[in-house]
Amino acid sequence: MASLSCRALLAAALSLPVGNAWAALPYTVEIAAPGDLGELLAGSLELVASQNDPDMDEMQLEALLREAPGQAQTLLETEGYFAAKIRLDEESRAPRRYRLAVEPGEPVLIDDVTLRLAGPVRLAEDYQPRLARALELWPLPTGARFRQVEWDSGKRVALRQLQVDGYPRARIAASRADIDPATRRATLTVELDSADPVAFGPISISGLKRYPEDVVIGMARFRPGAPYTLQRLLDYQSALEQSPYFSSVVVSADMAKISDGRVPVDVAVEELPRQKLALGLTYEAGEGLGTRIGYDHYNLFKRGYIGSILLEHKPSEQALKFGLSFPRQSDGYSHSLNAAFKHSDVQGVETDALEGGLWRIRSSGTIESRIGLEYLLEQETVADTLSQDNSALLLSYGWTRRQLDDLRRPRAGTLIDLQLSTTLGDTLSSAAFVRGYGKLVHYWSPRKNWGTLVSRIELGEVFTNNADRVPTSRLFRTGGATSVRGYEYLGLGLPGPDDSVLGGRVLAVGSLEYQIPVSRNWSLALFHDAGNAADSWQDFSLAHSNGVGLRWMSPVAPLALDIAKAQDDGKIRWYLSLGLAF
Secondary structure, eight states, rough: OOHHHHHHHHHHTTTTTHHHHSSOEEEEEEHHHHHHHHHHHHHHOHHHHHTHHHHHHHHHHHHHHHHHHHHHHHHHHHOSSSSEEEEHHHEEEETTEEEEEEEEOOEEEEEEEEEEEGGGGSSTTTEEEEEHHHHOSSOOOOOOOOOOHHHHHHHHHHHHHHTTTTOOEEEEEEEEEEETTTTTTEEEEEEOOSSSSOEEEEEEEEOOOOSOHHHHHTTTTTTSBBBHHHHHHHHHHHHHHHTTTEEEEEEEEOOOOBBEEEEEEEEEEEOOSEEEEEEEEEETTTEEEEEEEEEEEEEEETTTEEEEEEEEEEEEEEEEEEEEEOOOTTTTTEEEEEEEEEEEEEEEEEEEEEEEEEEEEEHHHHHEEEEEEEEEEEEETTTTTTEEEEEEEEEEEEEEEEEEOSSSSSSSSSEEEEEEEEEEEETTTTSSSEEEEEEEEEESSSSSOOOOEEEEEEEEEESSSOGGSOOOGGOOBBTTTTTTSOOOTOOSSOGGGGGEEOSEEEEEEEEEEEEEEESSSEEEEEEEEEEEEEEEEEGGOEEEEEEEEEEEEEESEEEEEEEEETTTOOOOOEEESSOOOO
């Protein structure tokens, strides 16, 4: 029986949890060090990181306490402090509390920097500008405090400058940091070997089924034999991604396949369909239901030309538009032709217009610029009385930057659109004029779930001595879903006969809107709009409105429902629109 009792007691002892045999050792560590050094030690010392370790025991803690001063010294040296005084004291035994006190002393300063570019780059015509650029980007100039992170990043940046611009096989041939703690001086030496320069080789394309190879090759801003640069490769990728031909693009240069100093370029694409049909709906109080039907063909004549037809119909406006666009070429430019027939009867002003233009367009990253020659012929009727035929031959320039985090659902970033056009004197124009217009839209989200503040400003002016002969479409009216909500579509402008609204020479519109998320795809919007059009800035006065709205991120495009009250007449109007007004 005694034997059984002993065995039972032994089994019971062995079944006890380990934590009862080895109790955790809670402790705290205070870091006494100036400024950023305290944060560095608190965030990197193993002694600090292990404070809440449930498996801590006496043996482990003793090891951490012995190693802590050495670890601290190593960390301080990365910040340039090689003669620091470090003391670790036990301030309390129960509870355990330790204090690490640091007197960093004077830091080591950079006494001299030698940066050498060796190899074939020394024979290049741009050797001196390259060296000057490398020195300009060097993060540790003479007199600066030595920091390990900047020493490492400086070498990487200098090497990267060579590798992305003509010398992808460049390497660090030698690097040395001589530190003298006694004199507190550091001498830095870096030598980069450029290796032989590399040029672009042939372009190899995979994934093409519908479109000709010329569409892909023509967008490259380089030809075989041109010096390799990473930026040209990235620009090529961006141009293909922004084109309407492909849903997915991967452009790569395999340095392992360099032959005779040339690196082949591989392009893998996934094509979009050759044709697209688009439908859209809008609604404005007092204006009614509007529709848009668009058809695009992306491979006319099997040459990658893009043909488009767009029919727009609202009770007050109808338009039939045609376009023909040509693929972007290696110089970064594309070209397009457009023509449009328009009829409108808005606010007592009826117009029939014929427009046409030829455009030269350049897209690079987030920026699109365009220059074109336009011709406009317009017949205007006000209050059922034929006024006159106006015409204009215009040289026009536009510049747009869309720097947004998401084009379909922007929460941060800026849209800038600038336009400038001028007649060529009186040539084929009923009046000589210059027209300028600019729009700025800014999106700001303080935090992910706090919503988005959308601010918008529009300004425009027409400079002319004969505003009566300027085509109505080139003057300014405002009001409606995309301008000053709460007012009728284009209901703000100059008063005309029989309550008509005429175009003015100046325009100013401002808007503040705060979008509050209520679910993943729905937001509530609160907004205030103000704006107007007038004949001059002396006659200008703002018309205000306030409103609320709903935003739905549909699978197709953002849908907006707005209800706004105009301060001028007190009327409430509502608007429904699909898509963003970019």
